[in-house]
Amino acid sequence: MITTAPLPCWSHLLRALWADPVGNVSPWLRPWDTGWVMGRSAWSLAAVAQAVAKAKGRAPRVLLPGWICNQSLWPLRQLGAELVFLPVGIDGHVEWRKAPALGPVDMVVVVHSFGRPAPLAEARALADKHGALLVEDAAHALAPVPGIGEAGDVVLYSPHKLLALPDGAVVVVRPRAEEDWAAEIFAARADSPQHAGKWLARRLIQKLLPDGLRPLLPQGGQVDFLSDPSSGALPPPCRPTALSRRLMGSADLTEEAKRRKANFAALARLAPAWFEPGEAAPYRFVFAPERPAEVYARIRAARLPVESWPDLPPEVMADPGHAEGAVALRRSLLLLPVHGALESAALARAYAKVLS
Numbered sequence: 001m002i003t004t005a006p007l008p009c010w011s012h013l014l015r016a017l018w019a020d021p022v023g024n025v026s027p028w029l030r031p032w033d034t035g036w037v038m039g040r041s042a043w044s045l046a047a048v049a050q051a052v053a054k055a056k057g058r059a060p061r062v063l064l065p066g067w068i069c070n071q072s073l074w075p076l077r078q079l080g081a082e083l084v085f086l087p088v089g090i091d092g093h094v095e096w097r098k099a100p101a102l103g104p105v106d107m108v109v110v111v112h113s114f115g116r117p118a119p120l121a122e123a124r125a126l127a128d129k130h131g132a133l134l135v136e137d138a139a140h141a142l143a144p145v146p147g148i149g150e151a152g153d154v155v156l157y158s159p160h161k162l163l164a165l166p167d168g169a170v171v172v173v174r175p176r177a178e179e180d181w182a183a184e185i186f187a188a189r190a191d192s193p194q195h196a197g198k199w200l201a202r203r204l205i206q207k208l209l210p211d212g213l214r215p216l217l218p219q220g221g222q223v224d225f226l227s228d229p230s231s232g233a234l235p236p237p238c239r240p241t242a243l244s245r246r247l248m249g250s251a252d253l254t255e256e257a258k259r260r261k262a263n264f265a266a267l268a269r270l271a272p273a274w275f276e277p278g279e280a281a282p283y284r285f286v287f288a289p290e291r292p293a294e295v296y297a298r299i300r301a302a303r304l305p306v307e308s309w310p311d312l313p314p315e316v317m318a319d320p321g322h323a324e325g326a327v328a329l330r331r332s333l334l335l336l337p338v339h340g341a342l343e344s345a346a347l348a349r350a351y352a353k354v355l356s
Contacts, residue, residue: 001211002350004220004305007203007341008164008247016246024249027143028157028170037245041139041158041169043237045109046075048135048154048171052106053079060106063132065094066319066326068111069310072139074234085316088325092275095325096122104130110152111137114335115283116275117147124151139169140283142260143253148280160244162283163251164341166199168244196241211346215303225296226331228311257281259340266344267336270355274333284309284335292332295355299334302354307335 001007025035038044052060059080064073066085076083084102087095092113099122108127112118120136127134136152138144142162149155155172159165209217222229260281264273267285274286284307289295292308299306312330316322336351 001206001209001214003206004337006164006339007207012247012250015250016243025170027253029172032175033172035170035172037240038169038171039167039238039240041156042072042075044156044169044171046079049076049079049081052133056106062107063105064109065111066316066322067092067329070313071231071311087322090325090328099126105132107133107135109135109137112141112148114286115141115280120151142257142281145279159248165244165247166196166241168240168248196243225293225308256340260338262344263338263342263347266348270352282338285338286333286335288332292334296334298354304350305337309335
């Protein structure tokens with residue numbers, strides 16, 4: 001079945017029943033890194049901010065790209081962090097020349113949107129200038145590649161967004177960060193339990209049902225292109241489930257990357273891609289049709305998955321300085337799934353009917 005969420009492979013599920021639930025983070029680490037598994041990357045970012053707040057003795061000032069998901073910032077806001085946003089260009093890259101006007105910061109966050117490596121040289125220079133922690137938000141990245149996981153002091157991955165996992169985020173602390181950072185961030189991890197039964201039941205139903213029955217199932221997502229999901233409190237941080245840690249240990253990231261690139265290429269024959277993934281595994285197929293709202297409605301009418309991204313922070317939506325970048329991107333880009341459980345030929349046939 002064509003779904004937005006990745007579906008588990010039978011062999012992975014079978015291995016997960018017997019594997020030791022340790023959670024293998026080595027695919028996300030370089031040889032000199034320290035890392036561990038947490039529940040969700042939004043809470044991982046808050047854990048980093050909490051460590052900075054303890055070191056500074058005050059709420060941290062956090063610099064973020066304006067083109068970022070507002071819901072993911074909810075834990076940061078609960079900590080009382082001061083959030084400041086830099087405009088991005090129509091290419092999605094941060095306009096670093098505007099950073100001096102915002103003053104000193106304690107954290108610089110760079111987002112590798114859709115798994116596309118973001119330029120980091122200017123971010124690294126700005127963080128060094130202010131003695132700030134440079135955080136790479138790689139929640140859309142499958143694994144480290146050239147340009148991702150190299151320059152940051154802390155790198156955040158979110159395997160549950162790209163693999164068939166009920167939860168699971170990876171926090172990586174680089175050698176250039178002070179030793180006590182790792183201890184403080186690790187101390188902020190959650191210890192409350194999490195359960196995977198509901199997730200597993202839903203994914204098994206999706207996997208067992210033939211794609212022909214998809215039009216009969218409830219359709220998730222936003223009804224209209226310019227609507228955003230309702231924002232609110234995120235579930236409290238929980239440690240990852242044993243099932244997630246087992247599935248992470250059995251995941252073949254090389255094969256997942258190969259399949260994602262093949263699915264991306266299949267869709268790119270139907271519509272011009274907004275970016276080329278290069279060595280990175282794409283998170284979604286992203287394109288910018290001439291009439292995005294109309295195309296969005298047409299895809300939904302065909303009962304196929306389609307998304308817009310992101311729900312921008314209210315500070316960004318209200319600031320005219322972001323209109324030509326973040327706001328324009330929010331109003332022009334559509335996202336289609338490319339995860340490894342999909343078959344390229346079936347994916348192309350389904351979307352060809354609405355994109356041709």
